[in-house]
Amino acid sequence: MLQVARPSSPSVLPQPRAALPAPAKALPSQALSRAAVARDSFAAASPARGLLGDAFSKVSDLRLPIPWPGKGEADKIGWIQKAYPPAVDSTAEFEKLHASVKAGKDVLPAEAKDCVFLAVGGLLSQYAPKELYFDDNLDALENAGLQVGRVPVDTDMGVEHNAAIVREAVLEAAKSGKKVVLIGHSKGGLDSAAALAMYPELKEHVRALVTVQSPYGGSPMAQDMLDNPLIRYGLGGAVEALGGSIQAGEDLTYDSRKKFLEKYPLPAGIPTVSMASTTANPLSPLFATQEYMQQRYGIKSDGLVVPQDAFIPGSKAVTLHGMDHLESTMTNPNPFKPYKPESMTLALVSMALQMPKEG
Secondary structure, eight states, X not given: OBOOOOOOOXXXXXXXXXXXXXXXXXXXXXXXXXXXXXXXXXXXXXXXXXXXXXXXXXXXXXXXXXXXXXXXXXXXXXXXXXXXXXXXXXXXXXXXXXXXXXXXXXXXXXXXXXXEEEEEOOTTGGGSOTTTBSHHHHHHHHHTTXXXXXXXXXXXXXXXXXXXXXXXXXXXXXXXXXXXXXXXETHHHHHHHHHHHHOGGGTTXXXXXXXXXXXXXXXXXXXXHHHSHHHHHHHHHHHHHTTOOTHHHHTTSHHHHHHHHHHSOOOTTOOXXXXXXXXXXXXXXXXXXXXXXXXXXXXXXXXSOOHHHHOOTTSEEEEEESOOTTTTTBOOOXXXXXXXXXXXXXXXXXXXXXXXXXX
C-alpha cells in the first residue's frame, strides 16, 4: 500500500497532534445518538405552584433546548440542488456494474492500472482500527492489481486544514507518473473536493473524484447539534481534548458549506461520482438519528447524511437503499447485505473512470 507522508501543518492553523497510522470511521455515531437534539428552544409556561412551580420557572428562564419544536433546518435541506446545476441520477448505471462485480466480472477500465487510488477518511475516523475501516474498500482495489493508499488527514480538524494534507498526498502520489483517484468517505469527501477547489494545480494530476455519503451541501445533524449551545460546548470540549478542533464539525453545517462553496467552487472537468444511501434499520447503531431526521423533517437518511445534500452538482449521483453511514466502509460479516464495501467501491470507481476528463 502506498505510504503518503504527512506534510507540515499550515502556519495559520493549529498544530495538530501526531497522526495515527490510519483513518477510520465517519461521524461519531454514539455521540450523535445521545445528542440528537434540535437547535430550537422554547420557554414553557407552567401553571404549577410552590417549589415545583419555581423549578419549572427557572428551567423556563434558561430556555433549555428541547427536541424538534419549530422547523429547524427544513428550509436548508437540499439547498445545493437548487442553487447549482443538479447531479445526474446514475443509480441504474451503478446497479448494472454492481451486478457484474458480484458475478465475478472485471468492470474496471484498462486505465485503472495507470492510477493511484487514495482513500480519505471521515470525521474522527482515525480512532477506528484501520483493519475495520476502509480496509475492505482498498482490498478490493488492491486485489484487482491497483495501487492504493490512505491520506493521513487529521480527521478531527477542519476542511481547509485537511485540504492542504490532501494536496501534498496527491502531489506525492503523482511523482510516480500515475493519475490519482480520490475516494472520500463522509467528511473525507469534503476534504478531497476542497483540495481540488483550493489548489487548482491538482487538477492535472487527479483523474476522478468519488465521494461516499459526503454532506457536500451540509448535514441537518451537524447544524442541529452545533446550533444547540449545550451540545456545541460539550462536543467541542470533547474534540479539543483529543487534540482536534470544533471546526471539524462546524464545516459540516449548511451555513459553513454555503460560504465555502461560494469562495471555493469545485473546478469543472473532473469526473465525479457521488454516492448516498438511506436506511431505516432498527438494528443500525445510527437508528436513533435516522428516526430523528425522519420524524422531524420527514426525510430518509443514512443516519447522518441525507441524499439531497450528498450529491455534488453536475456529478453522477447514486442512491442506495438499505445501507447506513457506517456500512459503506466498515467491515461487516453479514452475507445478506445488499451492498458490500468491496463490490460497491469497484462499481463506483468504474463509473468514475468511464467518464472522460475535460480540460
